[in-house]
Amino acid sequence: MTLYKSGDIVVSSWANNRFFERQNDDRSPGLEPAWNLEANAVTEEIDPSNQPRPAWRAHVARNYVVDPLGWEERAAEMEITSFTPSLDTADFRNSFGRLTIAGGSYNVNSPYRIVRFRGGIAGNQYNPANTLSASSMTTRMGATAACVLPDSWQTQTDTFNVLSFTSTSIEIENADLVATLDANGDGTASFAPAGGFEQAINCRVTLYSSDGRQSVVRQVSEINRSASAELISWLTDIPSWLTPTRVRVETFQSRYSWMLAARRQTSGAIYMDLITFYKRSFDPHHELIHPAHFQAGASTVVIQYNPDLGDASPALKRGGFICDAQNNRWYRVINFKEVDNAYLELENIYGNLSALTPQPLQNTRGAIVSLEYAAAESSGIYTSTTNPPPGGALILPGIINVYPLQPRLPWEQ
Incomplete structure (x- = not known):
C-alpha cells in the first residue's frame, strides 16, 4: 500500500489525456482502480473496512511540463520550509509557476496552472507522477542524471596526503572540503546517499593506486572534519587489492539541462517544446x-x-x-x-x-x-x-x- 497526500497527482498505466489528484491523506491499495475519466469526476477506492471512499479527481492534462529537476528542487523546498499543500493551496512540486512565494490560493483548476510532472514510466501500481516514478528519476541524483549533461565536474581537491583508509572511507589532511561543501554549517557535508542536508550536491571521489595505473570511483556519502584531517566516506567497498595513495574529490556542476513543455489541443494532438538551460x-x-x-x-x-x-x-x-x-x-x-x-x-x-x-x-x-x-x-x-x-x-x-x-x-x- 502506498501513502498519498492531498494534492498528489498520478497518471494511469495506460495512455489517456487525464491525470488524477488525490483528495485525502491516506494509503491506496496495491491495485490500480478503474479510473473514471470524465473531467472533474471522482474515482473511488475500497478502504480497509471494504467501504468505497472518494480518492482521485480526474483533470484534463491540457498544459504541462515534464520537469524532473524542477520537481525535485520544489520538493526539497517544501521539506526545508515544512510547507504542507492542500487541495486549495500550491503544491510547488506539481505546479510550474506560483502566484506568491508563500503559496496562496492556487488549486488544480486555476487557469494559470501548468501541471509539473516528475516523469517516469508505468509502475506496478499507478504510473506514479509523484512517489513511484521510474527508478532513474526517483531521487534528485536520478533527475540530474536524466536531465543534465554528464561531463561537468569541478575538482575540489587532488591530493597525495593520505593518512589512513578502510574499504569505505579514506582520511586525508584537511583540504577545506567541509568548509566549502557544508551548506547548513553543521560541520559535516552529508550527500545524497546519506540523505543529508547537502543531498543536492553530487560528489564523487577517485582513488588511485600507488603506480597511478589503476583507479576506483565512488560516490561520496559524507565528509567529516577533525582538527587537521577530513574523513571521506562512501557506501560500497573498494577492491581489496587497492591501496590508494592519491585522492581526487569532485562535485557535479549542473550546467546544461532541459525540461519538456507540452500543450494538448482539443483534437488530441500534443505540441511540445524542449526548453534548454545553462545553469538553471x-x-x-x-x-x-x-x-x-x-x-x-x-x-x-x-x-x-x-x-x-x-x-x-x-x-x-x-x-x-x-x-x-x-x-x-x-x-x-x-x-x-x-x-x-x-x-x-x-x-x-x-x-x-x-x-x-x-x-x-x-x-x-x-x-x-x-x-x-x-x-x-x-x-x-x-x-x-x-x-x-x-x-x-x-x-x-x-x-x-x-x-x-x-x-x-x-x-x-
Whole structure:
C-alpha cells in the first residue's frame, strides 16, 4: 500500500489525456482502480473496512511540463520550509509557476496552472507522477542524471596526503572540503546517499593506486572534519587489492539541462517544446507568475511585476524567453522597456479600467515587452467590465533556446 497526500497527482498505466489528484491523506491499495475519466469526476477506492471512499479527481492534462529537476528542487523546498499543500493551496512540486512565494490560493483548476510532472514510466501500481516514478528519476541524483549533461565536474581537491583508509572511507589532511561543501554549517557535508542536508550536491571521489595505473570511483556519502584531517566516506567497498595513495574529490556542476513543455489541443494532438538551460536557477522568485496580457496577433505584451518581487526585477533580457503561463507558449524577447506604473500602460491600450471587476494591479512596476513573433493565443485581454480572463507570464533566467518538437498526433499516442 502506498501513502498519498492531498494534492498528489498520478497518471494511469495506460495512455489517456487525464491525470488524477488525490483528495485525502491516506494509503491506496496495491491495485490500480478503474479510473473514471470524465473531467472533474471522482474515482473511488475500497478502504480497509471494504467501504468505497472518494480518492482521485480526474483533470484534463491540457498544459504541462515534464520537469524532473524542477520537481525535485520544489520538493526539497517544501521539506526545508515544512510547507504542507492542500487541495486549495500550491503544491510547488506539481505546479510550474506560483502566484506568491508563500503559496496562496492556487488549486488544480486555476487557469494559470501548468501541471509539473516528475516523469517516469508505468509502475506496478499507478504510473506514479509523484512517489513511484521510474527508478532513474526517483531521487534528485536520478533527475540530474536524466536531465543534465554528464561531463561537468569541478575538482575540489587532488591530493597525495593520505593518512589512513578502510574499504569505505579514506582520511586525508584537511583540504577545506567541509568548509566549502557544508551548506547548513553543521560541520559535516552529508550527500545524497546519506540523505543529508547537502543531498543536492553530487560528489564523487577517485582513488588511485600507488603506480597511478589503476583507479576506483565512488560516490561520496559524507565528509567529516577533525582538527587537521577530513574523513571521506562512501557506501560500497573498494577492491581489496587497492591501496590508494592519491585522492581526487569532485562535485557535479549542473550546467546544461532541459525540461519538456507540452500543450494538448482539443483534437488530441500534443505540441511540445524542449526548453534548454545553462545553469538553471531554482530560486522560487524565478517561478513567480506576473500578471500579463497576451493578445493573439500582437507582438507586444504588458507585464505587471508580481508584488512578491519587492524592489527586484524579473530576469527579463533581450534574447531571453517568457512563457504565457495560461497557454504554455514560449516567446523570445527582442526588446523591453521597464515602466514605473504598468497600470497606466494598460489604460493606454484598453482605455479607462476603473469599472473592471476585479481590478488589475495598480501602482505596480512592469515592462512593455516586444516579442520575436506575434502571440499565438490570447490571455488576460479585457473584453468586459466583469471577470476579465487571467493572464500571466513566467520569466525564467538561463534559457538557451526553445526547440519546437514534432507534434504527436492522436493515433501516435
